[in-house]
Amino acid sequence: MANLLNAKQTTLRERVVVSGVGVHSGKPVEMILHPADANTGITFLRTNREKGTELEIKGTYQSVIDTRLCTIIGHPEKGMIATIEHLMAALVGYGVDNVLVEVDADEVPVMDGSSRAYIDAIDQVGLKDLSAPRRYIRVLKPVRVQNGDSVGELLPHDGTRFDVTIDFDCETIGVQTFNEEMTPAVFKRDVSLARTFGFMSDVERLWAAGYALGSSLENSVVIGDDQKIVNPDGLRYEDEFVRHKTLDAVGDLALAGAQLLAHFRSYKGGHKLNFNMLEALFADDSNWEWVEASITKRNAARVDVSHANSSIQAAMGPETN
């Protein structure tokens, strides 16, 4: 996230294709990630619509139309793209600032239910620096949201920290916390492999209602009625559940439109809370400001992030990604 060593904006070196199925429709989807110009951010292009028309949708919170089962962007009549959060997490968590995401169906392909396939696709083509400096959204004062017993907070911080706690009334999950500075290396190693999860009873209910038709043990961790994990290979991380919730939060907060400089905390969060967090942040201009990265010394491991009269010094060790 706050990959402060990389002071320039990035995009992909070349286009890369990711093919899979949509988790809700169960139908095939082809997604093409294209390089994009500086300051264009993450933009989706829904192709294969009626009469060959295309629909462009910005990958920002203003485009969000539903957060109940997954994060959906677009327009109820014109067209939409669902389940964008794991891809958004991979792009922003891995330091891709600008990309055009072409999708030929109503959903991003779910792949294995984590961000791994998207990270592999990015690694396959690599990133290149653009000449424009990277821009961040710096949180200036604490912002808090609450929905029932779900609580989210954004606090000022010279970096990007994710501090996520889940609390399930289920002994297999229970209370789990993930609390780390989110760099591309941390995202790839500690978060990107965590799969979405659900309870067998809920999956059966969704199937009956015509949802989650592409959902299977190939793309979700499923907890059975006996509280045991149904997947024969078990978990990828001991606390895979909270790591997946962190992955979702990285993806949902990526809809801010730039990397955040903030400490994000959530308790019993989800897509709706994450979306409400961004609404609350941007509801008051005094909550945040744009800052631009500038390199003080070529190849130095020290980058100043400055804006107007203020500047923060963010010194971080060398990092591989």
Ligand SMILES: [Zn+2]
């Ligand atoms: Zn998810």
